[in-house]
Amino acid sequence: MSDEKKYIKGDKLKALYDQTLLCTSCGYCKSVCPAFKGTLWDHNTARSKMVLAYGLLQGDIPVDDSVVQSIFECTTCGDCMRRCPSNVKTVDVLMAARQELAGLHEVPETMELALENIEKFGNPQGEPASAREEFLPDEAKAKLRTGGDVLVFLGCVASNTDMKVTSAIFKILERAGVSYTTLGEKEPCCGFLNYLAGYESDAFGKSLLEQIETLNPRPKMVVTPCPGCYRTLHHIYPESGVDLGLDSRHILEFFDELIEKGDLIVTKKLEGNVLYHDPCDLGRHAEMYDEPRKLLSHFAEVKEFKFNREQSHCCGGGGGLQSTNYDISSSMAKARLTEANELEGDFIVSACPACKSMFSNAASDFKKETGKKFKVRDLVEIVHKNTKGRES
Amino acid sequence: MSEEMFKELQELLGENFTTSTAARYAYSSDASIYRAMPDAVARPMNTEEVSKIVKLANKYKVPITPRGAGTGLCGAAVPIKGGITLDMQAMNKIKSITPENLFCIVEPGVIYDHLNNELKSAGYQFPGSPGSAEAANIGGMVSLNASGMRAIKYGATRDYVLGLEVVLPTGEIMRVGTHTLKNSSGYQLEKLFVGSEGTLGIITEVTLKIVALPKAVAAALVSFDKVEKAGQAISNIIAHPIIPSSMEIMDNTCITAANRGIDAGLPDVPAILIIEVDGPIEEVGREIRQVEEVCKASGATHIIVSDDKAVYGLWHEARKSVLPALGGFSPDLKIVSLADDMGVPISRVADAVIGFKEISDRNKVIIATYGHASDGNLHTKFLIDPSKEDDWKRAEKAVEEIYDLVLSLDGTVTGEHGVGMAKAPYMKKERATAIKTMKAIKDALDPNNIMNPGKMFEWESDHIIMNLRYPAEVNFDE
Incomplete structure (x- = not known):
């Protein structure tokens, strides 16, 4: 300066x-x-x-x-x-x-780097656009940009860092016989990090809208596994005047509907204490508390953190803090794991790739320090591992 | 601060020493009306570091203002003469809890609620119950002789301080008091530091007496159609005799604020009392029934009694929320901390509350009154437009009238929040015959006057509305 x-x-x-x-x-x-x-x-x-x-x-x-x-x-x-x-x-x-x-x-230098990556590569990780298609299963690759009832908006974190979640989403959709499509290398960043940095994100919304207009048939719904993307698509774009012209939902809502309709059938339940962690962007910011619990309850008796729902403690991954001060950020994840340990939790389930990433890293350290092993999962993975389609 | 001192502090504390704009501005205010920027913020991790910092400050004659959670309402933690703000929050270890000795030993940065959570598992408590319990530090509570709603039965912080470790203004480390429940061993110097507001030294360790948690608790929410009747009920309960564990009064302004702020569901009446009794189960049942009878005889219009913590816990939460919730009382007005904790003899509570209302009407300032009726400790909060000079002037006039009234009722200008700057001129009036001795003590311990200078009896003005953290320039030279 x-x-x-x-x-x-x-x-x-x-x-x-x-x-x-x-x-x-x-x-x-x-x-x-x-x-x-x-x-x-x-x-x-x-x-x-x-x-x-x-x-x-x-x-x-x-x-x-x-x-x-x-x-x-x-x-x-x-x-x-x-x-x-x-x-x-x-x-x-x-x-x-x-x-x-x-x-x-x-903006802090570390966040500046992520923003530059978004500008140059279309994602904060600095991956080439083609990387968004690397983790896609073959069935999904066949449906890239083809149009369909449901558009899967993976988001940058899931696309570039979480192969398991990415793959699981499409396998579930195939299993349930859903008419879907996804944008692959044409999927733009939603701009949530830019929003968090204080910049406008409507240009990202317009860019997404342009891509949606190329799809035939035009999807009726967009689903995403990322609470940050969900907030952006569902709240921030409309507030900034960008109308995508379709229903935007977190993917967990859609998966629960598939189970309720019988398109997905639960095959087994989880063994052990299953704690659900409310992501801040989905919980306090979008007030989605019952839906993830309802979905998870198909697979386990949901145990609660002492501080849950509106009082949930942050994993440390929100607000861009990971890039601004990773030490504080990771200390928050560790604190949450300490709470889980006191409750003798075995699974820590969330509905956010950032929460999963924070907890996974912290769990690795926690195991080294205490010997305690947590199974950190995204709800998508739980659904994938424990359901089958009607015909199978 | 000289470059030499800056370098020495940086070398001593590393990243726990900062002169950054963000830190200096954030540490320039507390929950009082004041703002003054420190030159630096230092965060010691242990007593030795405190001692070294103080020795440097004494050598270079730079002021030091100790600070806990920064929840004080009178400006004790605002560095009015600049210098170093000493943030004690990182010294936050609970060193020991020994129920068999009836005490615990803690560092000053331990948070009140954290300590009580630990004590609870042993069946004990430190029962001060300040409104800011979830944030307030033990060191700050000792420095201000803080207390809260349970003082009638359990006393104030001073009643629990058995011993202290203090870094004197020379940097010397001194132990005062003992690790015993009683001592008659010379001057009771530990009591001298209680309420000294950081003007005599830095508290680095506290030995606190603890008491057993009550077996049972019950409470009553009592409505009155007149403040006078609530005041009479207070006196009648004490005279009965019943010593409740707390008895809180709230006027209609406070009731409205709590209902709006946290949806407390309190009755919309001129005044309420929230009365709590605790002790053995049989005794609690008997006492709460007696409370009910006395309140009825005193003219209560409605009484709800409960031994369900979820129910009476919400009443207490409503009471605790009054101060901040008043902020949302009116869109044009903001709550400012003025005349915040006067004490009067219990039998004069009603006279005081009625008097405050008259002062409010006369000066055209909205004044909300609430407080610990059972020990005569009343809080008022002022709602003003903090950008208007005239509002501040009318508020100060009302403050002065409130303190005059309180002193005429044989009361004190502060029961539990301390003096700082907000009550300095009025404390000097109240303690006129003791000021000379206070100054002599200060001079003896702090010859270079580095410890939190400019506060209490060193306050030079007759006015208190200055150095505001609000957007108004107030000029009294007309």
């Missing part, structure tokens, strides 16, 4: 000025804030983000590296907003602050 001091314009935060004054600094958010618990620094608490937002808006403080880092050291999990007795819209204020910083092209 150059020596010349930069100040925000204020056009994004101004509308939330009132919220920064509404915060009484009571500190209740400190008791739930995972970023604070991971660092014990006050400038990582939600209330301090309100203080910093106020300072930026008033021109009390310039934008420098420390301010950028602090505004980004947050998973946007939203537990502070749930806990806040003054109902301060903490995450909205934080996101507006990020938008202000984005207006000055200020």
Whole structure:
């Protein structure tokens, strides 16, 4: 950053000025804030983000590296907003602050790299577009961009990092006889990371819309295994004026329907204690709590974390924190595993590739440290392993 | 801060020392109305580090402001003279819990609720019950002599401090008090540091007395059509005699705020009392029935009694939510922490609450009143437009009138939150004959005046509305 001091314009935060004054600094958010618990620094608490937002808006403080880092050291999990007795819209204020910083092209360097990858390669991992088709089973490759009732939007994380989930999705759809298609190398990034960085994501929505228009027959529904993509398709695009013209759903809702209709038949149940972890983007942000539990209940008696549903603790993978501060991020995953261990959990099931990735990495360390082995699974994998189609 | 000192601190603390904009601004305020930026934030991990930091500060004559969770309401943790803010939150170990000795030993950064969660498994508690229990640090509670709703039966923090380890303003490490329940061994210096607000040294270890958890709890939610009747019920209960474990009063402004804030479902009446009794099962049953009878005889309009924690827990949650929930009371007004915890003799609670209402009407400031009626400790919260100079001026006038009223009722300007800056001029009025001695103690222990300077009796102005963290310039020179 150059020596010349930069100040925000204020056009994004101004509308939330009132919220920064509404915060009484009571500190209740400190008791739930995972970023604070991971660092014990006050400038990582939600209330301090309100203080910093106020300072930026008033021109009390310039934008420098420390301010950028602090505004980004947050998973946007939203537990502070749930806990806040003054109902301060903490995450909205934080996101507006990020938008202000984005207006000055200020994001943490590590996140900048992921954004550059999205610009160059269409995904934050920096993989070539063709990589999106590498993990696809042959049946899915045959249906690339062919059109169908259901469009599978895999998302960048599942496409590029989780072969098991990617493969399982299409095998389930084949098994259930669903008319589907997927975009493969033509699937654009949804732009959720750009949104989290404070940038607009509507261009990504328009890009997806263009691809949808090439499909014949045009899908009636888009399903995704990623809560971040789901939020983007279901909430963020419509809010920014992009209408995809089809129903957008998390894939777990669709799989449950397939079971209810009898297109998928449950073949066996899981043995052991099965804990369901609510992803923040699916839970607090999209209020989808019952649906994943209903789906999982076909396969197991669902055990709950002590802090579940609205009170669920973040895995550490949200808000772009993985790229901003991996140490804090991974400490959150480890803390969640400690909670699972106290409950003698065997399976940790979620419905989010980022949660699975965070827990898988943490579980590896946990096993080395304690000997305890967790089976970390995405709901998609549970459905894949334990169902059959009507005819089989 | 000199470059030399900066380098020495950086070498000592590494990444636990920062002068970053984000940290300095975040640490410039607490839950009070004030803002002042520290020059640096230092985070010690142990007593030795605290000692070294303090020695450096004393050598270079740089102010040090200790800080716990930063939930204080009077500005004790706001570094009004700059210098170093000493964040004690990372010293958060529970060193030992020994029920057989009836005490525990903790570092100052231990969070109140965390300590009680650990004590609970042994069947014990540290029963201070501050409103900010889920965040407040033990060190901060000792520094402010904090307490909460159960003080009538269980006392305040000072009643539990058996011993302390303190780093004096010279950097010397001193142990005061003992690891015994009783001692008559010289000056009771541990009590001197209780409520000293970081002006005499840094608390680095606390030995706290613990008490057994009650076998049973029951509570009553009692409605009144007049505040006076609620006040009379309080006196009648104490005089009966019944010593409840807590007895909270809320006026209609607070009731409305809690209902809006957390959907508490409290009755929409002029005043309520939330009365809790605890003890052996038979005794609790008998006492709660007596409470019910006394309240009826005192003119209660409606009474709900429950021994279900889910039910009375929500009443307590509603009471605890009042301070922050008042923030959502009106879209144009914001809650500011002023005149926040006066104490009066129990029999004068009704006089005080009625007086506060008159002061509110006279100065055209919305003032919400709630508090620990059973020990005479009342809270008011002000709702103002914090961008308007006139609102602040009317608020300060009301504050002054409230303190005058409280002192005329033989009360105190602070029961549990401390003085800081928000009550400094009024504390000087209340403690007029003791100020000289307080100053002598301060001078003796802290000759360079590095420890949290400018607070309490060192506050130089007759006004308290200055150095605001709100967007208003308030000028009193007219």
